[in-house]
Amino acid sequence: MNNFVVLPLLIPLLAGLFMIIFRKNTILQRWLSVISFVLTTLVALYLLRQVFNQGIQIVNLGGWQAPFGIVFVVDMLSALLLVTTGIVSTLCVLYAFNSIGKEREGFYFYPLLQFLIVGVNGSFLTGDIFNLFVCFEVMLLSSYVLLSLGGTKLQLKETIKYVLINTLSSTLFVVAIAYLYAVVGTLNMAHLSVRVAEAGQTGFLTVVAIFFLIVFSLKAALFLYFWLPGAYSAPPPVIAAIFGALLTKVGIYALFRMFTLIFYHQPEITHILLGILAALTMVLGGLGAIAQKDIRYILSYNVIIGVGFIISGLAIFTPKAVIGAVYYLIHDMAMKALLFLLGGAIMTIVGSGKLKEMGGLIRNHPLLGWMFLIATLSLAGIPPLSGFVGKVLIIEEGLAKGGTNASFYWLAALGLFSSFLVLYSLLKIFINGFWGETLLSEDMEKGSTKGLLLPCALLVAIGIFLGVGAEWIYPYIEQAATSMLNPNIYIEAVLGEVI
Amino acid sequence: MKVNNVILQTVTKVATYIILTFAIYLFLAGHHNPGGGFIGGLVIASAVALLVLVYDVKTLKAVFPFDFKILAAVGVLIAVVTGMGSFVFGKPFLSQSFGYFNLPIFGETELATAVIFDVGVALAVLGTALSIIFTISEDISLWKH
Amino acid sequence: METLMSIIVGILFAIGMYLILSKSLLRIILGTSVIAHGSHLLIITMGGLKTGGPALLGKHFTTFVDPIPQALILTSIVINFAITAFLLVLAYRSYQVVGTENMERLRGNDNE
Numbered sequence: 001m002n003n004f005v006v007l008p009l010l011i012p013l014l015a016g017l018f019m020i021i022f023r024k025n026t027i028l029q030r031w032l033s034v035i036s037f038v039l040t041t042l043v044a045l046y047l048l049r050q051v052f053n054q055g056i057q058i059v060n061l062g063g064w065q066a067p068f069g070i071v072f073v074v075d076m077l078s079a080l081l082l083v084t085t086g087i088v089s090t091l092c093v094l095y096a097f098n099s100i101g102k103e104r105e106g107f108y109f110y111p112l113l114q115f116l117i118v119g120v121n122g123s124f125l126t127g128d129i130f131n132l133f134v135c136f137e138v139m140l141l142s143s144y145v146l147l148s149l150g151g152t153k154l155q156l157k158e159t160i161k162y163v164l165i166n167t168l169s170s171t172l173f174v175v176a177i178a179y180l181y182a183v184v185g186t187l188n189m190a191h192l193s194v195r196v197a198e199a200g201q202t203g204f205l206t207v208v209a210i211f212f213l214i215v216f217s218l219k220a221a222l223f224l225y226f227w228l229p230g231a232y233s234a235p236p237p238v239i240a241a242i243f244g245a246l247l248t249k250v251g252i253y254a255l256f257r258m259f260t261l262i263f264y265h266q267p268e269i270t271h272i273l274l275g276i277l278a279a280l281t282m283v284l285g286g287l288g289a290i291a292q293k294d295i296r297y298i299l300s301y302n303v304i305i306g307v308g309f310i311i312s313g314l315a316i317f318t319p320k321a322v323i324g325a326v327y328y329l330i331h332d333m334a335m336k337a338l339l340f341l342l343g344g345a346i347m348t349i350v351g352s353g354k355l356k357e358m359g360g361l362i363r364n365h366p367l368l369g370w371m372f373l374i375a376t377l378s379l380a381g382i383p384p385l386s387g388f389v390g391k392v393l394i395i396e397e398g399l400a401k402g403g404t405n406a407s408f409y410w411l412a413a414l415g416l417f418s419s420f421l422v423l424y425s426l427l428k429i430f431i432n433g434f435w436g437e438t439l440l441s442e443d444m445e446k447g448s449t450k451g452l453l454l455p456c457a458l459l460v461a462i463g464i465f466l467g468v469g470a471e472w473i474y475p476y477i478e479q480a481a482t483s484m485l486n487p488n489i490y491i492e493a494v495l496g497e498v499i
Numbered sequence: 500m501k502v503n504n505v506i507l508q509t510v511t512k513v514a515t516y517i518i519l520t521f522a523i524y525l526f527l528a529g530h531h532n533p534g535g536g537f538i539g540g541l542v543i544a545s546a547v548a549l550l551v552l553v554y555d556v557k558t559l560k561a562v563f564p565f566d567f568k569i570l571a572a573v574g575v576l577i578a579v580v581t582g583m584g585s586f587v588f589g590k591p592f593l594s595q596s597f598g599y600f601n602l603p604i605f606g607e608t609e610l611a612t613a614v615i616f617d618v619g620v621a622l623a624v625l626g627t628a629l630s631i632i633f634t635i636s637e638d639i640s641l642w643k644h
Numbered sequence: 645m646e647t648l649m650s651i652i653v654g655i656l657f658a659i660g661m662y663l664i665l666s667k668s669l670l671r672i673i674l675g676t677s678v679i680a681h682g683s684h685l686l687i688i689t690m691g692g693l694k695t696g697g698p699a700l701l702g703k704h705f706t707t708f709v710d711p712i713p714q715a716l717i718l719t720s721i722v723i724n725f726a727i728t729a730f731l732l733v734l735a736y737r738s739y740q741v742v743g744t745e746n747m748e749r750l751r752g753n754d755n756e
Contacts, residue, residue: 003591017579020572061593062591063590130716160734164731167727168664168676170723171680174687174716178683178689181713182690187712635733
């Protein structure tokens with residue numbers, strides 16, 4: 001029993017509620033946002049240390065024992081993602097101060113952001129599959145409102161589609177849970193793992209697994225990504241950054257949990273399917289990214305490529321590949337946030353996201369330009385930046401596993417190929433935006449980047465740290481992968497003496 | 500245009516009290532029997548919805564001059580803080596406790612922390628339902644004229 | 645009983661899907677709502693129907709109905725209620741701004 005486990009959910013919840021009560025007081029809301037996210041990050045770091053030293057921490061809500069009550073579990077994977085979420089959300093909210101505008105601040109922007117983080121952290125923490133659905137919904141409802149906040153024509157159009165897709169996939173989620181409950185009669189993830197292992201993953205359970213795969217693919221934009229580019233390009237950059245960094249990643253986390261903890265008995269069906277979807281996602285997302293001519297769309301398609309690459313690590317399903325996938329997941333959360341924030345800064349200066357309308361920004365904004373280049377190189381996987389380690393591990397393992405099944409050669413090759421597409425699409429922004437003739441003199445610029453570059457610089461620092469300090473982070477990620485690949489560790493921590 | 504619905508208004512005046520009483524009954528019954536904060540809050544909200552239908556939104560706004568979103572936030576806050584009370588006693592989050600006390604009028608009564616949590620739930624449901632009703636009806640009345 | 649309920653769930657899903665595939669936004673919203681209700685019915689069917697008395701309430705029963713699906717449904721209904729309310733307001737608002745509720749005319753964006 002460790003009550004610290006619920007704090008990453010409770011701190012933003014309390015902060016958000018206070019903000020609703022003091023709606024008129026913008027200054028207070030700003031302070032509360034920062035305090036809440038910093039506190040959440042600190043608690044997450046404390047949990048990280050605790051999990052590292054003492055193993056998985058749990059709390060049985062209301063004192064009800066594990067398979068009967070709802071349990072909150074923090075294992076290494078959750079702890080790492082909580083820390084990353086905390087850092088990314090803190091920096092995004094700092095960026096929002098100077099970019100989000102008075103109207104949105106008055107209409108519950110900060111409380112909605114807190115509730116979004118409640119949902120994200122709740123999804124990472126919960127050990128109950130129905131509770132996962134509830135946390136997803138908390139997160140999605142906040143994201144619906146954040147997406148439509150402002151009420152421009154484009155936003156409303158995109159929000160309708162986004163909400164409809166997500167409502168439908170949530171319904172499918174409920175249906176999948178119903179089937180699973182009918183077969184194994186439990187909702188606790190650890191208990192599910194035990195029961196599925198006992199029953200042997202029969203054909204019916206594999207069908208249910210694929211049902212979950214469809215649901216989470218919709219949420220994570222794995223192959224079923226058609227809703228993403230539109231939805232992520234409609235809201236202001238900081239909201240898009242939060243979405244790009246966190247929302248799809250929660251879907252990925254759910255896929256990790258499902259296919260490492262519960263449905264890991266039939267990798268020749270489920271994980272091969274994951275691999276095919278990942279390969280298609282990388283290729284199609286990459287083609288989308290190089291075809292677009294608007295920063296917002298290019299960045300949105302880059303989110304999709306990232307999803308494909310992370311899932312290909314899960315599809316290969318060897319210890320090192322999973323380490324690579326977790327590493328890349330963390331890197332991707334930080335770097336996608338950075339990319340969207342930098343893109344937002346560029347759009348603030350130019351006043352539009354169209355590549356045609358920008359050029360030569362490096363003259364007046366050298367720092368912005370260099371940071372964008374670092375982010376680009378990092379996402380493309382150039383050493384010593386953060387993307388490198390994850391890419392090397394996943395591709396190496398893919399090639400190694402290609403010996404047993406030749407289709408993994410293809411997966412690894414497509415992973416490499418997607419890196420080139422990422423590099424090409426982002427360099428296109430860099431070359432178009434920063435090189436060439438300076439189209440805008442300083443007084444013609446539409447907005448100033450005052451206060452926008454500090455959060456970006458901090459994210460760049462984190463990116464470099466993730467790359468250079470990989471040696472230092474590696475033990476944590478290794479522990480995450482060990483616990484993911486040995487479900488018994490999780491089961492024993494949650495169910496303990498019950499089983 | 501003002502519709503004259505005397506019968507509805509007279510019935511509502513009586514019915515509202517009955518509905519509210521029933522809501523409180525449901526709320527208190529919830530500890531051991533079907534009922535509870537959620538359904539109690541919804542029944543109270545239905546009473547207000549009836550009032551909105553029979554009178555108009557403006558009158559109701561004058562009677563309840565506060566923001567229901569704040570009511571909902573306070574409700575959730577009460578529920579969460581009650582849950583966090585267990586931190587002080589080193590129990591898991593959301594643990595409840597109860598005891599039997601001799602109160603002056605009621606005699607021996609069971610008092611439970613879960614009831615405070617339920618008050619929070621009731622307020623949250625009430626606040627949410629009312630803010631939805633008021634938001635939608637306000638806009639439609641604007642749209643008719 | 646379970647067989648009948650399964651068929652009804654199927655019918656609800658079919659109706660919902662038909663509504664979702666229509667062009668009017670209002671019908672689509674109703675369709676998502678119908679599908680959601682179908683899924684709630686599915687949960688209660690999957691938990692087993694009429695297997696005994698209510699759990700925890702009295703000691704007169706020897707067999708009990710599984711209470712978990714009921715709790716799940718309650719949660720799911722509330723969430724669905726919130727989403728439907730939000731969707732309706734969103735549709736109304738976009739009808740005011742965009743001037744149409746026909747999905748054919750809601751497609752595309754400024755780039756195309």
